[in-house]
Amino acid sequence: MTETATREFTTVGVIGLGTMGAGIAEVFARNGFTVVGVEQNDTGLERGRQHLEHSTGRAVKREKLTQEQADELLGRITLTTDMKELAGADLVVEAVVESLEVKKSIFRALDDIVRPDAVLATNTSSLSVTEISTANAKPGRVVGVHFFNPAPVQNLVEIIRTVVTEPDVLADVQELLRSLGKNPVVCGDKAGFIANTLLFGYLNHAVAMYEGKYASREDIDAAMRFGCGYPMGPLALLDLIGLDTAYEILDTMYKQGRDRLHAPAPILKQYVTAGLLGRKSGRGFYTYE
Numbered sequence: 025m026t027e028t029a030t031r032e033f034t035t036v037g038v039i040g041l042g043t044m045g046a047g048i049a050e051v052f053a054r055n056g057f058t059v060v061g062v063e064q065n066d067t068g069l070e071r072g073r074q075h076l077e078h079s080t081g082r083a084v085k086r087e088k089l090t091q092e093q094a095d096e097l098l099g100r101i102t103l104t105t106d107m108k109e110l111a112g113a114d115l116v117v118e119a120v121v122e123s124l125e126v127k128k129s130i131f132r133a134l135d136d137i138v139r140p141d142a143v144l145a146t147n148t149s150s151l152s153v154t155e156i157s158t159a160n161a162k163p164g165r166v167v168g169v170h171f172f173n174p175a176p177v178q179n180l181v182e183i184i185r186t187v188v189t190e191p192d193v194l195a196d197v198q199e200l201l202r203s204l205g206k207n208p209v210v211c212g213d214k215a216g217f218i219a220n221t222l223l224f225g226y227l228n229h230a231v232a233m234y235e236g237k238y239a240s241r242e243d244i245d246a247a248m249r250f251g252c253g254y255p256m257g258p259l260a261l262l263d264l265i266g267l268d269t270a271y272e273i274l275d276t277m278y279k280q281g282r283d284r285l286h287a288p289a290p291i292l293k294q295y296v297t298a299g300l301l302g303r304k305s306g307r308g309f310y311t312y313e
């Protein structure tokens with residue numbers, strides 16, 4: 025699978041600066057890349073800016089970065105609502121909501137904006153990378169690049185190759201991710217890829233257990249933390265992921281595989297409908313300041 029890298033990446037576009045996109049923008053900026061972050065409106069942009077300032081502020085407090093390094097890092101990131109500012113990007117990472125329609129519209133629009141040799145990546149957790157890629161005139165340059173949450177912390181990135189992803193694109197992206205200190209693994213285009221296929225049945229089961237009042241949320245989470253050594257319990261992890269995103273992931277996996285394990289627990293949809301999205305909205309299974 026190792027080919028020699030052919031591209032040099034210096035400018036990276038990130039579309040969507042939510043839970044994942046802000047972290048992905050930070051990862052690239054930390055490694056010296058020029059980053060153009062795109063949001064759909066000023067509210068999204070302001071939220072993205074706050075994410076970035078909060079995360080770098082924490083690194084300064086923990087003495088992982090000096091204030092000067094944090095300022096330099098933030099100075100490498102331009103924030104905009106205009107996708108046309110991606111014209112100079114060598115790589116674009118799309119990290120908008122888990123919706124096939126929204127993602128396809130972005131990959132379609134990128135045709136008229138980016139250079140023909142730019143690589144286009146989607147951070148989708150479960151949607152078909154092949155289907156997203158066909159919205160672009162050059163599907164061979166499209167690849168799944170699935171970062172894990174929180175992106176600045178988790179070292180895994182799944183690279184999803186479609187049947188038409190060009191081998192040099194795959195090789196270049198692998199090398200790029202390694203240069204960021206990430207540990208890339210490669211897999212085919214099936215809903216859930218490797219990790220979510222294994223993880224989400226477990227998370228969904230925990231929600232069903234909570235919904236059935238079998239145990240309290242604290243005890244479900246404590247069981248997996250203290251009994252199995254997981255860094256977080258499943259309900260706290262779902263709050264970190266975002267319940268809307270988790271619901272979409274399960275729904276897509278269920279529709280593709282028809283495995284009951286992935287049929288979203290009904291309470292998950294109810295929480296999403298009620299606006300309880302987890303950490304990002306201040307309340308999910310738990311409440312946050």
Ligand code: CAA
Pocket residue numbers: 047079082083086088148149171172173174175176177178220223255256261265
């Ligand atoms: N952004 C940036 N950095 C963060 C962060 C964030 N949101 N949250 C924590 N960190 C950093 C902290 O600054 C700290 O860094 P240093 O060690 O350099 O000081 C480090 O992470 C540890 O943080 P804390 O001490 O505050 O907290 P912790 O030790 O409890 O770790 C955690 C927090 C990293 C989130 C840890 O609990 C964890 O790894 N949880 C599991 C997360 C997980 O399973 N992620 C995968 C979800 S599935 C997915 O992502 C795929 C999908 O498609 C849904």
Ligand code: NAD
Pocket residue numbers: 039040041042043044045062063064068119120121122123126130147148149150170171172173264265266269304
């Ligand atoms: P999120 O809801 O936190 O953020 C999505 C962001 O996209 C929002 O800020 C929204 O304003 C923005 N957006 C929506 N439409 C846009 C558009 N047309 N142009 C620009 N910005 C737009 O979602 P998230 O959790 O960050 O998920 C983003 C992607 O990453 C999804 O595909 C998700 O499946 C995937 N993912 C999520 C996680 C996770 O743990 N949350 C982990 C890995 C991958």
